[in-house]
Amino acid sequence: MYRQSLPPTTESPAAAALWAREIALHERPELADNAEKAMRELVSQAVRRTGADQLMHAEIMITPRGMSLTVKDPGRPDHTGGPEWAEMSTLTSTLLTRSGPDGHEACVELHPSLAETA
Known part of the structure; x- marks a missing residue:
């Protein structure tokens, strides 16, 4: 498993996307391509929910079928991600969100089968 913590800055989505791409290129x-796009979007949405003095946490797991990307932030969902989630669904086989x-x-x-068509 790969992990990193990120501040809620405008640079974080691009940095996390590059990190995800590099891991995917190796693993x-x-x-x-899909790892880069998906991580950029997950972190972009988390930035909006994270206070200036808080951190977001990204994780990447390599699975037998592909990769799992997770971003955790201390906020509540903002329900403004309609178009973003629609695009995300074209890249992913599973999309889960939860708040607590x-x-x-x-x-x-x-999964590779979606990467071939995206």
């Missing part, structure tokens, strides 16, 4: 090259007392979590699974 699952066929998923590199510790904040918000979004997780996507990427």
